[in-house]
Every structure is written in C-alpha cells, then in structure tokens.
Amino acid sequence: MTSDTANSQDLSFTILGTGALGGFYGSRLLVGGSRVRFIAHSDVDFIRREGLRVDSPLGDQHHHPVEVYADSDEIPLSDVVCVGLKTTQNHRLVELLRPLVGEGTLILNLQNGLTMEEELAEAFPQAVVVAGLCFLCSNKVGPGHIAHLDYGLVSFAPLDARGRERIPDLMAAFSAGGVKVESQPSLPQARWRKLAWNIPFNGLSVLLDVETNRIMADPDGRALAEQLMAEVSLGAETCGVPFDEGFMPRLMEITEAMTPYAPSMRLDYLARRELEIEFMYRRPLREVARRGVRLPAIEAVARLLTLFDRRNRSAET
Ligand SMILES: NC(=O)C1=CN([C@@H]2O[C@H](COP(=O)(O)OP(=O)(O)OC[C@H]3O[C@@H](n4cnc5c(N)ncnc54)[C@H](OP(=O)(O)O)[C@@H]3O)[C@@H](O)[C@H]2O)C=CC1
Numbered sequence: 001m002t003s004d005t006a007n008s009q010d011l012s013f014t015i016l017g018t019g020a021l022g023g024f025y026g027s028r029l030l031v032g033g034s035r036v037r038f039i040a041h042s043d044v045d046f047i048r049r050e051g052l053r054v055d056s057p058l059g060d061q062h063h064h065p066v067e068v069y070a071d072s073d074e075i076p077l078s079d080v081v082c083v084g085l086k087t088t089q090n091h092r093l094v095e096l097l098r099p100l101v102g103e104g105t106l107i108l109n110l111q112n113g114l115t116m117e118e119e120l121a122e123a124f125p126q127a128v129v130v131a132g133l134c135f136l137c138s139n140k141v142g143p144g145h146i147a148h149l150d151y152g153l154v155s156f157a158p159l160d161a162r163g164r165e166r167i168p169d170l171m172a173a174f175s176a177g178g179v180k181v182e183s184q185p186s187l188p189q190a191r192w193r194k195l196a197w198n199i200p201f202n203g204l205s206v207l208l209d210v211e212t213n214r215i216m217a218d219p220d221g222r223a224l225a226e227q228l229m230a231e232v233s234l235g236a237e238t239c240g241v242p243f244d245e246g247f248m249p250r251l252m253e254i255t256e257a258m259t260p261y262a263p264s265m266r267l268d269y270l271a272r273r274e275l276e277i278e279f280m281y282r283r284p285l286r287e288v289a290r291r292g293v294r295l296p297a298i299e300a301v302a303r304l305l306t307l308f309d310r311r312n313r314s315a316e317t
C-alpha cells in the first residue's frame, strides 16, 4: 500500500484540477464517504477560506472545510489521482503528477480525447492507468463554485489487466456518491465511441455558433454531423475497433432527444479559453494517418477550429 488507506474498499483520491468536472466528481466522492484531496489553481485560497460549492440536481453541496492544495504544495499520496485538467494543460501533466504518483497509484484520466492514457503509462510505469469517460454536463461558474447541470455517468475502461482488477473498487467509490457507473472492456473502443459524439458536435457547435438542437434541426448541419461521424467510424475501424452496426444512428437519435446542449468546446470558445483541439482532433487524425488513412472532413474541421481559436483568443474579428 502506498498511501494512507489500508482497505481497498475505502479509497483515497486526489483531484488534480478542481474545475467543472473535477470539482463535481470530487464532491460526489466526498458524499460517498471517500477521503478527497483537491488541487486547485487560481481559486485555491478562495476554496481554503470559503470551501467548495457544487449545485447539482443530485443535491447542492457546500464542503467546508475541504482539503485543498496548490500544485506546488507537498501533498500526501492518495490511492487514486483523478486527472481533471483540460487537455490544453497536458504539456504540464507529467510534471504535475510526478509528486502524486507512487508504486501502484491508480491514475484515473477523466479528460476528453485520445492517447492520454498511453502517454501516462509511458511516463509512469509504476502506476496503473484507467480511463474514466465522463458523460457529464457541468460548468465552473465562479471561484470554488461548480454548477452541475445534467448527466454524470462515468464509463471506466482499463489500459491493461492491472487496471481491470481495480475498476470494481473505483465503481463502488463513485456509485457510493450517487454517480452512475459502467465499465467497458476495451479502452480504444471506449475512446473512439466517445469521439463519435465529441468530434462532430463539439466542433460544429463552435463553427456554426449554435447548440446541438440547432445542428440537428438544420438539414445541412445534420448532414455535416453525419459525415464527420462516418469518418470517426472509419478512424475506429482503421485502429481495429469498428463500431457495431446501428451505433451511429443510435447516437444521432440520442442527440435528437437531448435538450439543447452546449458542448464543453462551445463553452470554452464563448469564454475565450483555448480549445481542446490537440487531443480531440489532431491525435485521432495522427493515429489514423500512421496507419495510412486520411480523414479529410475532420482535418478541415480541425484546421478551422485552430483558426477560430487563434482569432478568438487574440480578439481579432
Ligand atoms: N465539464 C464537463 O461537463 C465535461 C468535461 N470533460 C472534459 O474534462 C476535462 C476538464 O474539463 P472541465 O472540468 O470542464 O474544465 P475546467 O476548466 O472547468 O477545469 C479545469 C480545472 O483545472 C484547473 N487547473 C488548471 N491548471 C492547474 C494546475 N496547474 N494545477 C491545478 N489545477 C489546475 C483550472 O483552474 P483555473 O480555472 O483556476 O485555471 C480548472 O479549475 C476536459 O478534458 C473536458 O473535455 C468531459 C466531459 C464533460
């Protein structure tokens, strides 16, 4: 055992990045009785003073006092480190994780995108890496203040057999806090399935300046979403994890039935934050190109998003 908990049923967690996602799941883990250490950034002093507030249909929470650290503090080891940073910060991820990871520490990556887990396993061979794919709609609305709007399912997928063994304990800790959980046997398949939604709808919501319902209601918007999804399907197949027949029409039906929704990339764009283009678009394109296949519609969307992002953050018009 590397950390302060002796019982595998009773895991301790460090949340790296107390934002919309990390703040929400950290709060639910606290509700479920786990020990949770939060690492915050600009609002660390605020959270120390005022605590962490999470408004949620699952019940509003105000955790005060709460165990919160700055990333430069000395932090005791936990059994599990949850990565809740935006992937735009991943150039710092290994440096930030180094003091948090001991022998057997479980790194649970909750980010959107592709290839993060493989890179973490390479940097931390002593750790166990698991992906948690989050079907969540949550925003950070102020210092130490998270608004959970809807959903919340975490779908756990292991990188290897060591991760597979530890998923039941993770599922128990999250569901003790009222979070819906499931597990998927194949990490690449789980990641590509999530991209089948993120690649069309995150990108188009920025480029067309609309929420999901408007994309679905416009015949050209819908056709573009289908075209991008078909390329994600080709990407998945190229990487050896083809979608089942019926997967894409089902995803379109689910999106049709959703209440108007602003994907995280649209919220980032509206707040003039850097967009998660590298891990959500360029890494999937790179993995497929390595196998000799090009996905031209996704390439075009990635390039347009890069242009929009640059203009947006330099306030060009
Ligand atoms: N929000 C959602 O509903 C969903 C998000 N995701 C994915 O989850 C990931 C996180 O997104 P989200 O939670 O929305 O993003 P947020 O920006 O809300 O949260 C990221 C947090 O990380 C903090 N942070 C940045 N740098 C550091 C640092 N050096 N040390 C400690 N903390 C730091 C930020 O603090 P500060 O603001 O002070 O810089 C912020 O609170 C993304 O990959 C996203 O795509 C996936 C599904 C749904």
Ligand SMILES: CC(C)(CO)C(=O)C(=O)O
Pocket: 112, 134, 135, 136, 137, 197, 198, 202, 262, 263, 264, 265
């Ligand atoms: C799946 C979805 C739409 C919500 O969890 C998401 O990942 C996002 O908003 O980026």
